[in-house]
Amino acid sequence: MKLRRRHRDHQPSTLTHPASVRVGARTLTLPDAVCASFAVTGYPREVGAGWLEPLLTYPGHLDVSLHIEPIPQQVAAMRLRRQLARLESASRADAQHGRLADFAAEAAADDATELADSLARGHGRLFKVGLYLTINAATEPELAAEVERVRALASSLLLNAQPTTFRALQGWTTSLPLGVDNLGATRTFDTTALAAAFPFTSPDLPTxxxxxxxxxxxxxxxxxxxxxxxxxxxxxxxxxxxxxxxxxxxxxxxxxxxxxxxxxxxxxxxxxxxxxxxxxxxxxxxxxxxxxxxxWNPFDLPASHSPRDDVLSRRAMFLQTLIATMLGGTPLSAQARATLDSAIIATYAAAGITRDPATWTRPAPLLTDLVTTLTGKKGAGQAGTELAAQLAPYVTGSYRELFDGPTTTHxxxxxxxxxxxxxxxxxxxxxxxxxxxxxxxxxxxxxxxxxxxxxxxxxxxxxxxxxxxxxxxxxxxxxxxxxxxxxxxxxxxxxxxxxxxxxxxxxxxxxxxxxxxxxxxxxxxxxxxxxxxxxxxxxxxxxxxxxxxxxxxxxxxxxxxxxxxxxxxxxxxxxxxxxxxxxxxxxxxxxxxxxxxxxxxxxxxxxxxxxxxxxxxxxx
Missing domain, CATH: 3.40.50.300 (P-loop containing nucleotide triphosphate hydrolases)
Structure with missing residues (x-):
């Protein structure tokens, strides 16, 4: 049977079946997204607490998968002895041949010695750790831009993130919450380094x-x-x-x-x-x-309102708050508040403004009209006279200028x-x-x-x-x-x-x-x-x-x-x-x-x- 290869340009850009997946060399096309996976193969020598936090708080759609497998104590001790033997042998060979000392090898030997001492005392363990990143985007151009940003972020953390070429499907499944590492790109961590990878706290706010x-x-x-x-x-x-x-x-x-x-x-x-x-x-x-x-006339009624709102009552209540503030902020007594409320309504009525919305467009009264009502209204009594006397500075005294006339502008x-x-x-x-x-x-x-x-x-x-x-x-x-x-x-x-x-x-x-x-x-x-x-x-x-x-x-x-x-x-x-x-x-x-x-x-x-x-x- 002869198979005909379809030209790349003729391949459909979208998937027709809702459960279908197209596997590429480096990308995986899902019904509503495109993703690419990376395996971290290089790590910094020293890290601080929460050093993976920048990856976990990345503003885009990034899946970070950390696979941890403990190494048995006997196997870990044997591997450390072999590593120390190789490093010590290389150091002696360099000394015998008169070569300069390899400072990286000496640092690795010191680290291995400290780790072996920690394991021997039971203060820590060794783990095989695999760190994988899967980047998701809606389209391939968006994915390419996200990949550049994520790799730049990984580089700033001294992480070497390599694409899972020809293993895109395995990389995607490894990033799923299945607990299965299908890539196996692991690195040995001790307890302290592994604990630092968990971002219990973060100095950055969530996006x-x-x-x-x-x-x-x-x-x-x-x-x-x-x-x-x-x-x-x-x-x-x-x-x-x-x-x-x-x-x-x-x-x-x-x-x-x-x-x-x-x-x-x-x-x-x-x-x-x-x-x-x-x-x-x-x-x-x-x-x-x-x-x-x-x-500024505080008696002005709002020009825009809902027909169901009782604008006049709301304005009367605000005027009570305003006048209480004018009088020094002391809460009004019940008798003074009742007298003031009835005087405000009477002042509006004298200007032809009632609870009928058709009257709310008429010119509003002034503060001086309220004082006139308080002094001349029947039944106001001593409370009305006292309120009028306290409002005198705002009508005829030093503070009258702001309230002495209609509002100049809105x-x-x-x-x-x-x-x-x-x-x-x-x-x-x-x-x-x-x-x-x-x-x-x-x-x-x-x-x-x-x-x-x-x-x-x-x-x-x-x-x-x-x-x-x-x-x-x-x-x-x-x-x-x-x-x-x-x-x-x-x-x-x-x-x-x-x-x-x-x-x-x-x-x-x-x-x-x-x-x-x-x-x-x-x-x-x-x-x-x-x-x-x-x-x-x-x-x-x-x-x-x-x-x-x-x-x-x-x-x-x-x-x-x-x-x-x-x-x-x-x-x-x-x-x-x-x-x-x-x-x-x-x-x-x-x-x-x-x-x-x-x-x-x-x-x-x-x-x-x-x-x-x-x-x-x-x-x-």
């Missing part, structure tokens, strides 16, 4: 990066990179704790900038105007609360920064609450769902107010349901960890980043995050830009934050660097260096108000 994975930095204890995706965790929240000057704002700006690359919408509550340069660079919007003629865009630097210190907690309320309206809009990040810098300003802390806690609990992450940044660990609400916010943050801590706070931080003694010492001695990422008991990594020169210019808050940039008239990092950098056309810095400016801002 969980998805579409929005962000480079945090370089692992401080290994050669790997730390790429973290907050949106791939159980919840999307994070907590950043550090002493002043440790780099917490720098790190937060880097993450926000890199998330903007991924299409994530970012909103920032900025107490010290540190994010304005970043907003200017990426064409964001900066709203300066407290600046001249900037107005900022929107891919990056929105609420700057609070122009507010007096006594007003910053109120400003933070107003900014978070405006952000939450946008986050909770069911008609505009997308990945968002809400950054609250210097959160201790709000956490020291009980009502503000409750609002932040509710936001932390509900952010995941709206595809948003809440990033809480603070330098005062005591304000965050000393209260039950603060501890709850930490517990609801799947990503926790700790930078250098003060000795006075390390005990509270260590107990709250269950840090080991080594981790506590690391945080006490960490340099600027060194951090500890904590994502549960098993996922922890010490890292060094890295940034490009352009990112450093945008994120730095070092006064010396900023002074040098101003002195040399440093151009915009995204503009040519030979031209005066104009402000990006789509950047909106809201410091004045007019009808024309408002319309232009909304159109942008």
């Amino acid at each position: 969980t990066a998805g579409e929005t994975g962000v480079l945090y930095g370089l692992n401080a204890t290994s050669s790997g990179v730390v790429v973290w995706d907050r949106y791939a965790q159980d919840n999307h929240n994070s907590v950043v704790l550090a002493r002043s000057g440790a780099g917490k704002s720098f790190f937060t700006k880097l993450e926000a900038l890199r998330l903007l690359y991924q299409g994530v919408e970012v909103a920032v509550v900025d107490p010290e105007d540190e994010y304005a340069r970043l907003a200017r660079a990426v064409g964001g919007t900066c709203l300066r609360l407290g600046a001249s003629e900037v107005r 900022p929107a865009g891919h990056l929105t920064v609420f700057s609070l630097r122009d507010l007096p210190e006594e007003m910053k907690a109120v400003g933070t609450l107003l900014a978070l309320d405006a952000i939450w309206r946008r986050v909770a809009n069911p008609r505009n769902r997308k990945k968002r990040l809400v950054v609250v810098d210097e959160a201790w300003l709000l956490m020291k107010q009980p009502e503000g802390a409750r609002f932040l806690f509710r936001m932390a609990k509900a952010a995941r349901k709206h595809w948003a992450g809440l990033a809480v940044i603070t330098q005062d660990a005591a304000d965050l960890l000393s209260s039950e609400l603060g501890q709850a916010i930490v517990a609801n943050a799947a990503s926790q980043i700790l930078l250098r801590q003060a000795p006075q706070a390390i005990a509270a931080v260590g107990d709250a995050f269950d840090l080991t003694d080594g981790e506590r010492q690391f945080l006490l001695t960490a340099e600027r830009g060194e951090a500890l990422l904590v994502a549960g008991p098993a996922n922890r990594a010490a890292l060094t934050i890295v940034a490009s020169p352009t990112e450093t210019i945008l994120a730095t808050t070092d006064p010396k660097v900023l002074a040098e940039l101003d002195q040399h008239d440093q151009p915009h990092p995204f503009q040519p260096h030979d031209a005066q950098p104009p402000s990006p056309p789509d950047f909106t810095e809201i410091t004045t108000t007019s009808q024309t400016d408002n319309e232009e801002s909304e159109s942008q």
